Amino acid sequence: MDKTQKRKNINIKYLAKIARVSPSTVSRVLRHDPSANNKTADRILKIAKDLNYYPNLLAKGLRDKKTKTIGIILNDLKNPLYYETIKVIGDMLNDLGYTMILCDSNYDHNTERKNIINMLSKGVDGIIISPVNIKSENITLIREKDLKTVYIDFAPEFENINYVHVDHEHAGYTATEYLIRKGHTNILLLNGPFQLSVSKNFLKGYLQALMNYEITIKRSLIKYTELSLEGGCEVIKKLYSLNNLTNPNRFSAVLTLSDMLAIGVYEASKKIGFKIPDDLSVVGYDNIFMSAYLSPPLTTIHAPKIRTGKLSIQILLDQIENRDKEFHKIILDTRIVERDSVKDMGII
Amino acid sequence: MDKTQKRKNINIKYLAKIARVSPSTVSRVLRHDPSANNKTADRILKIAKDLNYYPNLLAKGLRDKKTKTIGIILNDLKNPLYYETIKVIGDMLNDLGYTMILCDSNYDHNTERKNIINMLSKGVDGIIISPVNIKSENITLIREKDLKTVYIDFAPEFENINYVHVDHEHAGYTATEYLIRKGHTNILLLNGPFQLSVSKNFLKGYLQALMNYEITIKRSLIKYTELSLEGGCEVIKKLYSLNNLTNPNRFSAVLTLSDMLAIGVYEASKKIGFKIPDDLSVVGYDNIFMSAYLSPPLTTIHAPKIRTGKLSIQILLDQIENRDKEFHKIILDTRIVERDSVKDMGII
DNA sequence: TTGTAAGCGTTATCAA
DNA sequence: TTGATAACGCTTACAA
Numbered sequence: 001m002d003k004t005q006k007r008k009n010i011n012i013k014y015l016a017k018i019a020r021v022s023p024s025t026v027s028r029v030l031r032h033d034p035s036a037n038n039k040t041a042d043r044i045l046k047i048a049k050d051l052n053y054y055p056n057l058l059a060k061g062l063r064d065k066k067t068k069t070i071g072i073i074l075n076d077l078k079n080p081l082y083y084e085t086i087k088v089i090g091d092m093l094n095d096l097g098y099t100m101i102l103c104d105s106n107y108d109h110n111t112e113r114k115n116i117i118n119m120l121s122k123g124v125d126g127i128i129i130s131p132v133n134i135k136s137e138n139i140t141l142i143r144e145k146d147l148k149t150v151y152i153d154f155a156p157e158f159e160n161i162n163y164v165h166v167d168h169e170h171a172g173y174t175a176t177e178y179l180i181r182k183g184h185t186n187i188l189l190l191n192g193p194f195q196l197s198v199s200k201n202f203l204k205g206y207l208q209a210l211m212n213y214e215i216t217i218k219r220s221l222i223k224y225t226e227l228s229l230e231g232g233c234e235v236i237k238k239l240y241s242l243n244n245l246t247n248p249n250r251f252s253a254v255l256t257l258s259d260m261l262a263i264g265v266y267e268a269s270k271k272i273g274f275k276i277p278d279d280l281s282v283v284g285y286d287n288i289f290m291s292a293y294l295s296p297p298l299t300t301i302h303a304p305k306i307r308t309g310k311l312s313i314q315i316l317l318d319q320i321e322n323r324d325k326e327f328h329k330i331i332l333d334t335r336i337v338e339r340d341s342v343k344d345m346g347i348i
Numbered sequence: 349m350d351k352t353q354k355r356k357n358i359n360i361k362y363l364a365k366i367a368r369v370s371p372s373t374v375s376r377v378l379r380h381d382p383s384a385n386n387k388t389a390d391r392i393l394k395i396a397k398d399l400n401y402y403p404n405l406l407a408k409g410l411r412d413k414k415t416k417t418i419g420i421i422l423n424d425l426k427n428p429l430y431y432e433t434i435k436v437i438g439d440m441l442n443d444l445g446y447t448m449i450l451c452d453s454n455y456d457h458n459t460e461r462k463n464i465i466n467m468l469s470k471g472v473d474g475i476i477i478s479p480v481n482i483k484s485e486n487i488t489l490i491r492e493k494d495l496k497t498v499y500i501d502f503a504p505e506f507e508n509i510n511y512v513h514v515d516h517e518h519a520g521y522t523a524t525e526y527l528i529r530k531g532h533t534n535i536l537l538l539n540g541p542f543q544l545s546v547s548k549n550f551l552k553g554y555l556q557a558l559m560n561y562e563i564t565i566k567r568s569l570i571k572y573t574e575l576s577l578e579g580g581c582e583v584i585k586k587l588y589s590l591n592n593l594t595n596p597n598r599f600s601a602v603l604t605l606s607d608m609l610a611i612g613v614y615e616a617s618k619k620i621g622f623k624i625p626d627d628l629s630v631v632g633y634d635n636i637f638m639s640a641y642l643s644p645p646l647t648t649i650h651a652p653k654i655r656t657g658k659l660s661i662q663i664l665l666d667q668i669e670n671r672d673k674e675f676h677k678i679i680l681d682t683r684i685v686e687r688d689s690v691k692d693m694g695i696i
Numbered sequence: 697t698t699g700t701a702a703g704c705g706t707t708a709t710c711a712a
Numbered sequence: 713t714t715g716a717t718a719a720c721g722c723t724t725a726c727a728a
Binding site (some may be wrong): 021022023024025035036037040059061062063064065113 | 716
């Protein structure tokens with residue numbers, strides 16, 4: 001008894017045997033090559049269908065150096081920020097017969113490196129990546145291997161490169177200016193991790209706005225923390241406890257690098273007992289879906305997540321399919337979405 | 349001038365040439381096969397590193413029939429419900445050197461079929477799938493091809509099958525009972541699409557609870573809609589407009605199949621002007637992250653998303669790596685999370 | 697300990 | 713219009 005022949009692999013060779021033609025004929029028919037006799041074509045197609053044939057894309061990929069697979073490398077799959085982007089990319093890829101490999105670098109260089117090499121190894125046709133940092137070996141790796149790439153969130157400084165992202169410095173400026181115009185002068189900047197490029201740019205915008213409005217910059221009002229609800233909550237709790245559970249006007253507003261941080265501030269407000277916006281104004285960044293539903297609804301800087309997804313995948317596919325050789329550097333506009341988390345101090 | 353030799357492909361054969369050994373020796377060294385001379389091994393490893401060699405996983409997959417790739421097929425990438433599950437699966441896969449292909453069937457049979465075939469074609473080692481429906485050709489397809497599978501959300505009725513999901517009927521029952529005990533007797537069921545198995549099971553639980561408490565079942569209080577914020581909002585708006593913009597006690601509470609629908613009810617409440625929970629009580633299902641931050645915080649049935657992710661990927665990998673031949677049928681517990689969206693009518 | 701060679705499933709080139 | 717063949721990069725008998 002031979003158990004090995006339990007289930008024969010249905011491949012082109014097998015179809016050829018059944019149809020009594022050569023593998024090349026089957027291959028041609030399957031790819032709708034016009035140079036195939038209609039009758040035999042129909043016959044082969046029918047057999048393929050009856051046997052539930054599906055192509056082995058590994059073999060095809062190995063031969064063609066094309067896999068119709070796109071890699072998406074992000075830094076925090078938990079952040080709702082990404083889901084609209086992923087959704088729109090996924091839908092578009094699905095329509096075009098592409099597949100998406102998704103992974104998370106967790107803001108870690110080694111993980112990012114592993115992810116990139118994995119993409120390369122798996123033969124993706126291109127990647128969309130939110131890089132861990134503006135300068136790193138990993139980016140060199142991508143460029144050496146000539147992997148088609150679109151950077152999102154922010155981009156390394158090279159000439160021949162595609163990116164689609166918002167201007168974080170401008171966002172920081174706009175948000176700070178907004179708070180200043182509402183009469184706030186002591187504005188806490190709840191920034192992301194110190195080493196992240198995004199944090200640096202956001203800080204620049206914040207500082208620029210303060211300078212333009214001739215407001216003294218206080219180092220004690222600039223805080224760095226990991227980009228999570230918990231991070232935001234902890235910073236605020238610590239600050240309040242230092243001030244003996246009251247906020248002695250050290251800051252009347254807080255600007256956060258991410259809505260998730262802002263939600264952390266909301267959480268702290270619940271625990272400590274101060275009120276938003278009466279005791280503390282909050283401005284977030286990203287405008288994630290849920291920010292409109294917070295209590296109070298969060299005033300935040302809108303980042304165009306759907307546009308980011310659409311543009312980046314379009315650029316990538318255009319280059320992969322050789323419709324376009326140009327590099328695209330797109331900086332998207334940002335705008336403030338006024339809701340109810342900022343108190344008007346009515347001074348200016 | 350020959351432009352074709354611009355960039356030589358670094359593969360095992362090339363490494364072999366440089367190291368003046370055979371490809372098989374290189375292959376052995378790279379796979380840390382003990383039967384390799386230490387000195388040559390070191391030399392080859394160094395060359396591989398210097399040349400930035402990375403393996404072609406398509407070729408490896410083609411040969412080994414193993415790709416270290418897992419497919420995840422869901423039905424609505426936009427639903428926050430899935431984020432936590434995806435995150436935990438992604439992290440676990442990353443740790444173990446696996447890759448995740450993610451796609452969305454959008455509750456559509458054809459798309460689901462395409463997705464499954466794509467997974468098969470790409471040679472994934474296994475899939476985790478939230479099926480569109482309990483019975484379909486697509487599931488037959490999976491079973492015929494012996495693709496290792498874990499079903500989540502709900503499962504088709506077969507013997508040899510793995511699944512990890514919550515008992516939707518029980519969830520429907522619990523939620524309805526909770527509302528009844530709070531004194532509600534006219535409970536609107538805002539269900540998902542009629543043809544979905546989840547909707548059917550949820551309905552069963554709802555009906556069972558009403559029957560147990562001897563409450564008249566009213567067909568007019570059972571509504572089906574697509575699983576989205578907009579869907580939930582529209583249904584409620586329509587119902588209120590039919591009643592001349594007041595809710596004449598036709599229902600004092602609404603139970604929704606998903607927190608996203610519940611948020612739709614919140615949205616309707618904003619637009620129409622009724623108050624939750626004073627004018628209308630709401631109970632959701634899923635306990636997505638943001639439900640705690642809604643205003644008022646949403647009372648909802650908690651679905652264990654992280655456990656679902658952990659268990660399903662564990663089961664899948666155990667079977668892929670042949671540590672486990674048993675099938676696992678896991679029904680997870682559900683519990684109600686009491687927050688502030690239900691009014692106590694104080695009657696019972 | 698190392699090398700030779702065949703094969704995984706596909707397609708493109710060439711010849712018939 | 714069709715078929716034989718080589719090649720994509722990797723691994724594993726088997727031989728040396």
